[in-house]
Amino acid sequence: MTQLPTSTDKKLGLVIDLDTCVGCHACVISCKGWNTENYGAPLADVDAYGANPVGSFLNRVHSYEVQPESGPSQLVHFPKSCLHCEDAPCVPVCPTGASYKRSEDGIVLVNEDACIGCGLCAWACPYGAREMDPTAGVMKKCTLCVDRIYNENLPEEDRIPSCVRTCPSGARHFGDFADPNSNVSKLVAERGGMDLMPEMGTKPVNKYLPPRIKDTLNTAGTCGELETVSEDATGFLGWLDKALEKL
């Protein structure tokens, strides 16, 4: 089994803004592209053109309908990948030490050379954030693009996870939660960033920004009604003449 580090120097992770995520899957496919070509085994797709195509993805977007107490039903797009938990239950269960959390930045990774594909870590993860690669037989998960964020072969501005770089609606932010002045810490403070399922005690690093209150332009009273200058064309033209004089 693998021990979790008692603390990490940095706490790198993502802030995901549920108020602006339009559910376009840009992050899903960009992630698939980068991580197929980079860290570890490619993210395979079996029966790729057949009846039951199944591939491994490190990030998926789920959509939920929510019925508020009043007002119309809402649709929430919910991107989900590994949350790089401080108390990551997927690490201590690993029988080979393949599943580990980095002490320097808190990223949870799988050392594919040591992974025997037993699946215990995926079973332990309450978020369903790990997927067994269907051909390589090793456990795949979000690496927070560990091969991008420090990569000296990339321009500095590109040293961010591919999902963050590609997100068209600005719904994904990357940074260090250990630093209270970081962009992500500030966003969490300003927007009331939330843990996913805090009751599980995993202390997830990634945070979600809740959607703003919706459907406030609802009925009379919220914004009022325009005052009348005239109810008919004749009166309107009288008003128009007066208004034009003032111009």
Add this chain to the structure above:
Amino acid sequence: MAFKQPVIDTSPKVSDEIRQTTCYMCACRCGINVHMKDGKVAYIEGNRDHPVNKGVLCAKGSAGIMQVNAPSRLQAPMKRVGPRGSGEFETISWDEAMDIAVGWLKPIRENDPEKLAFFTGRDQSQSFTGFWAQNYGTPNFAAHGGFCSVNMAAAGIYTMGGAFWEFGQPDWDHTKLFLLFGVAEDHDSNPIKMGISKVKANGGRIVGVNPIRSGYNAVADDWVGITPGTDGLFILSLVHELMRAGKIDLDYLARYTNAPVLVNGDEKSPEFGLFLRDKDGKELVIDKNTGKLAPFDQKGVRPDLSATHRAKGITHRPVMHMMAERYLDKEYAPENVAERCGISAERIKTIAAEIARVAFDEAFELDHEWTDFRGETHKTMIGRPVSFHSMRGISAHSNGFQTARALHVLQILLGTVEVPGGFRFKPPYPKPVSAHPKPHCKVTPGAPLNGPHLGYVTGPDDLMYKDDGTPARIDKAFTWENPMSAHGLMHMVISNVHAGDPYKIDTLFMYMANMSWNSSMNTSGVMKMLTDQDENGDYVIPRIIYSDAYSSEMVAYADLILPDTTYLERHDCISLLDRPICEADAAADAIRWPVIEPDREVRGFQSVLVDLGARLGMNGFVNEDGSAKYKDYADYIVNHERKPGIGPLAGFRGKDGDQFGRGDVNPDQIDRYIENGGFAVNHIPEGANYYKPWNNAYQDWAVGVGIFDKPEPYLFQLYVEPLRKFQLAAEGHGDRQPPEHLRERVKETMDPLPIWYAPFEDSHVDPEEYPVHALTQRPMAMYHSWGTQNAWLRQLYGRNPMYLPTDIWEKHGFEDGDWAEITSAHGSITVPVMLMASLNASTIWTWNAIGKRKGAWALSEDAPEATKGFLLNHIIHELLPPKADGMRWTNSDPVTGQAAWFDLRVKIRKTAALAEVDPSFPPIKSPVGQGPKDIAWKVGK
């Protein structure tokens, strides 16, 4: 035991090289960085320097790698050997393919060019394909706009010189209230997502008006779940509210619109309802300074918005008076439209109040001095931070043109067009009707057509009829059935060709248009038309040539296949002559170039046209000695000049490559584009970048870069005079008269001020019997039919249930896993259903073009797309059910001919689950086999 972390390489080599080109996974045209390893495509990301996407990229763009390696790519030219529709082909050489094509096309051109119908799909080279068709000499050319969004485009051009998307965009940096009408997720993909994010970051409000709360509507602050087809009524009710409260921009209306222009009030005159004009044809207003008539654009004139003109006992009123009379009528009061729109009167009033509050109470000024076309200098630019966007959602109805007109008029009344915070045009727009060509149809055997095929008519005289009074075009565009069909009617081509109405043709030549499947109404009927034989056993449509890069459903129905390349294997230009990539602050265009070479016997379709043009000896494609003028499309892109100094690409012109817009041919132009990341940009100077139609500095800049030959300031057309000219004819004036069966319809629908009428389907089928509206949309992660063959994207959307709202779900007692029979007046489909609560209560919908024909796209025959996916197209007919007089109207907008996809009404019946959706069709033989079982695509070692 202390755990020792493995050492990992956090700085791996990313790629050998980045090649920058333009995406083509949809029509958005983002810049992409294609990372190459060992000469292969390893990874695709957005280009940060690109004006369209500024680095971001959607799911389609990132999945481009799976498009380039798609097993459905056609491999070589083919000729049909089995019956049409079977998919049985023989591979042939390009020499043989070109010989066959020339053998068919040459005699047609020499004898009767109209016997070729050449229609292209969602390609982006229409200035080139149109040039080819014009030089061939057939009148029968158009692209897919007729079944997409011509209502929005034409309404925009006629009203204000441009519409949304490629024509213009909200001022994302300043807008505080953004209203989005209808489905918009499939065009302008990344800029709108970026814009939504920006509006939210700036604390603005987004209102989504859409029967379906998905996509952008899911993140909208307020969702207005409108009943389909009633958007125009809702908009005109907002207009009613704003006028009732005097919340319109009087100064803007007086200066920049035809609101003060005087309209002939003499009911007996053949010019009744037309503008009063001076000897030079300029519209007349009353000058506030003098109280006298004056041309609208005279220096120093201050048009009076309210003054009338009395002459010979007749009062001529300004447009503003007519609008007051029309829109203050109780007909448009919120209380009187609420039920039909499915929106409460209180809510309509509240939305109107919010629009007014933001437009007027949050108005602001930018310190940009500018001078208008009347010579007046303004110290600042007034901003009204309300903006709108809409595309297919409100367009694809039989009342779509007038609805789109209403939306444009609403923006203008608020004074939010071309002002800070409002809607802004992108060059080459704004561009009034007068700056566009008119359509042409004069055929001369062996010679070019007498001008461009498509354009903007200004009255009955511009309609496209032959001397014998029959329609000149196979799609009957620009006839009384749809006078302003600026993009043609691609959805009517096969139906008309099959019927020989208005005439028979010999060869149907199509590109990138999946007409035997998701791009046609009445899909089963179209398949039959394509395979129908006459009494001699000959095909009713004698010959079909088709070009596509992939094994789409349409391939099986062609006789000759000219295989196209993928988008990373070709040259293209996204041209200012056509549909460029400009932003509101800049003119821009872009190229594609072969970042990889094809590994198959395929050729870029445009290069094939260049070759065909030369082999046919067509003007524009041969030198005086008869030799080929261009080697290929790239050669054309660089060396073709539409006018001296103006060619397909605006950037890097001139000997030194330092000129934009106008300049001599630069032989190194494409290399310069490649060095610059695949695009060229020329920024509009500050002070010229708002108020463009009236801003001298903008007009001068536009002339400088070749957009206009001279400044063309103009007024926004709240009242569209060309519409009135058609109406006048229907009232009996003039020589060119509509046929009797259309006379009343022309009178009613071609109103010069926006109106609303119920979608035609409502009066052709019984709304009681068919109480439910049925819609489709494309997922944001897919576009066209291509998504389904994409190994990554098809895992996101591999099947498409019919989504039902709660009321219908409960009324019929549906449960998870159930199926339903969905029946229209035309036919039935039986498909899986799913509950969706965030829906208008009388609307059902599904994703479009997920369903696939067995055997197409290199998918296995048991792929979910082929067994559980379906098309709504089967139950939408290109003709409406007969009226009492036995006539069948086309299922199109009566003004533009746009396909009225979204008028569809259906009824629902719960059924037993089927093994496969109904209808299902026998498999077509795949000309490319089936894709590999598993993939793990890693090109680097």
